[in-house]
Amino acid sequence: MYNGLDKNFDMYNIMNTIYGVCLLLLVVSCTSKTPGSKENFELKGKISGVDHGMTVKLVPGATHSDEKPVAVTTLENGSFTFTGKLEEPRMFYVVFGEYRGMIPVMLENSEVNLSATAETINTETGRISFSGQKITGSETHEYYQEQTAFRKELDRDYAAYHEGTEQLAKLYGKARNEGNRAQMDSIEATAEWKEFESRENAFFDKVKAKNSQLISAHKDSWWGPFFMMTQYSYLTPDQRPVFEQFSDEARNSYYGQLVHEELFPKAVIGKQVAGFRLQDREGQPVETKSVFSGKKYILIDFWASWCAPCRKEIPNLKKAYEDFAPEGFEILSVSIDKKQEAWLKALQEEDMQWPNLIDDGTMSGEFKVRAIPATFLVDEKGTIIAENLRGEALDEKLKELLH
Numbered sequence: 001m002y003n004g005l006d007k008n009f010d011m012y013n014i015m016n017t018i019y020g021v022c023l024l025l026l027v028v029s030c031t032s033k034t035p036g037s038k039e040n041f042e043l044k045g046k047i048s049g050v051d052h053g054m055t056v057k058l059v060p061g062a063t064h065s066d067e068k069p070v071a072v073t074t075l076e077n078g079s080f081t082f083t084g085k086l087e088e089p090r091m092f093y094v095v096f097g098e099y100r101g102m103i104p105v106m107l108e109n110s111e112v113n114l115s116a117t118a119e120t121i122n123t124e125t126g127r128i129s130f131s132g133q134k135i136t137g138s139e140t141h142e143y144y145q146e147q148t149a150f151r152k153e154l155d156r157d158y159a160a161y162h163e164g165t166e167q168l169a170k171l172y173g174k175a176r177n178e179g180n181r182a183q184m185d186s187i188e189a190t191a192e193w194k195e196f197e198s199r200e201n202a203f204f205d206k207v208k209a210k211n212s213q214l215i216s217a218h219k220d221s222w223w224g225p226f227f228m229m230t231q232y233s234y235l236t237p238d239q240r241p242v243f244e245q246f247s248d249e250a251r252n253s254y255y256g257q258l259v260h261e262e263l264f265p266k267a268v269i270g271k272q273v274a275g276f277r278l279q280d281r282e283g284q285p286v287e288t289k290s291v292f293s294g295k296k297y298i299l300i301d302f303w304a305s306w307c308a309p310c311r312k313e314i315p316n317l318k319k320a321y322e323d324f325a326p327e328g329f330e331i332l333s334v335s336i337d338k339k340q341e342a343w344l345k346a347l348q349e350e351d352m353q354w355p356n357l358i359d360d361g362t363m364s365g366e367f368k369v370r371a372i373p374a375t376f377l378v379d380e381k382g383t384i385i386a387e388n389l390r391g392e393a394l395d396e397k398l399k400e401l402l403h
Contacts, residue, residue: 038109043082045094047075049118050128054097056080061091061104062229063258064370066336066361069095085109088222088254089140091230099338101128106141113137125339147223148230150210157206161199168192176312212242219245222253229255234371235262262370273300273382274366278334278357281347288332288363291355292382296328297401299394302364302374304337305346310373314350316391320398321354327402328380334359336372 045056053076057069070092073080089108096102096118105114116130135141162169168187175183187193211231218224224246228235240263243251250256275289292298301317303310321331331354337343343358367376377386377397389397 038111040083040085041107041109041112043094043105043107043112043114045080045114047078047080047096047114047116047118047130050075050078050096052077057095058082059093059095059102061093062226062255064229064234064262066359066364066369068361089138090254091144091226096128097126100126101130103130103133105135106138106144108138108140110139111137112141125341147214147218147227150214154203154207154210157203161196161203165192165196168196215242216245219250220247221250222255224250225253225256225259228259235259237263239263261368265368268367268376268384268387271384273376273378273384276363276366278359278363280355280357281344286355286357288357289382291330291332292378292380294328295330296380297324297385297398298330298332298378299389300367300376300378301331301333302336302359302367302369302372303333304335304372305342306337307372311346311350313373313390314352316394318352320394323395324398324402325354329398329402330354332357334363336361336364336369 043058053074056073056075058071059069060067071082071084073082075096086107086109089106091104091106093102093104094114101118103114103116105112113136114134116133118128118130121127121129168190172184172187172193175187211227214231215224215227218227225243228239228242232239243259243263246256251260273288273292275287277285277287280286299317299320303313305311317331317333321329331352333352333354333356335343335346335356335358337346337358340358347356367374373390375388375390375394376384377389377394379385386397
């Protein structure tokens with residue numbers, strides 16, 4: 001899957017006084033030599049075009065998880081500082097405001113300087129775009145930029161094969177959202193659509209080859225598993241042979257262990273679901289166990305407003321809810337949206353009649369959600385009995401259990 005950094009931080013799919021010290025406590029699992037000669041890192045930022053007092057967060061990147069900030073500060077005259085100590089180089093996102101914009105940076109134990117100019121590109125959401133980004137003082141960041149420079153070529157290719165297809169894509173998306181299979185089939189039968197598909201397939205073949213070359217070239221260090229995490233939005237068992245080519249040093253690195261955990265996940269079937277306290281659409285706290293009470297089977301559905309496959313699945317969920325709710329079936333949809341406004345807007349558009357809550361990272365983290373949509377079917381005892389059931393598979397499972 002083609003993956004940009006912002007998408008990866010979202011899944012495609014991101015506090016102390018200024019110039020004060022933010023102590024960064026990180027537990028890492030290998031002792032690779034760190035570039036730079038300092039024992040600690042110091043990240044100094046200077047951003048023009050942003051509001052005085054805006055919150056700035058330092059959030060771990062390349063983890064495929066909904067990470068919490070490890071440090072937070074505020075902008076003073078466009079400046080901020082983070083300090084800490086790392087056992088090996090790590091990727092972080094410098095996140096501005098409530099995820100209004102972010103800048104990825106590779107940190108090592110050295111003095112790192114970041115500068116950029118910010119511009120608000122969406123007044124409704126407050127979304128920020130950055131230009132003139134300059135990061136100095138990190139050999140690791142320079143190497144990362146050098147090794148991933150081919151992304152600019154891929155971005156150009158992506159834009160090129162989409163050019164002139166905007167109206168076709170809009171029509172297809174409308175038909176898909178409405179569940180109009182006849183209209184989708186009609187569009188797919190056109191010469192224009194077939195040409196688009198051909199060019200798209202060629203593009204993704206190129207992406208796959210580039211990523212494979214990048215990862216294989218770094219199989220003997222932490223860079224190999226790191227690039228697996230940055231180049232793909234999520235990992236599947238099909239990619240285990242890629243991991244198996246890595247050296248012991250690479251496998252035992254911080255990112256190596258993250259890759260192993262994702263490729264060889266612990267079984268969730270049979271596990272008991274813990275209780276969580278999340279907010280509903282009115283901002284009121286809700287105990288998830290109260291949603292389970294009195295129900296025979298509950299489908300926990302992790303989704304987000306920006307996730308097209310998630311929203312494509314909603315009509316199937318509505319059908320299952322209509323067919324099986326009278327027999328003791330319940331759905332609990334848990335959004336991983338960062339922005340509550342986007343979630344509330346999607347709820348209004350989708351009109352889902354079952355309980356909907358917004359996650360703060362705890363529930364999706366406990367379930368090890370790496371990609372969405374992700375679903376877990378739970379019985380009346382709170383035991384997970386199935387996962388990732390969608391469409392017809394969900395329908396058949398519920399018939400088996402309730403009929």
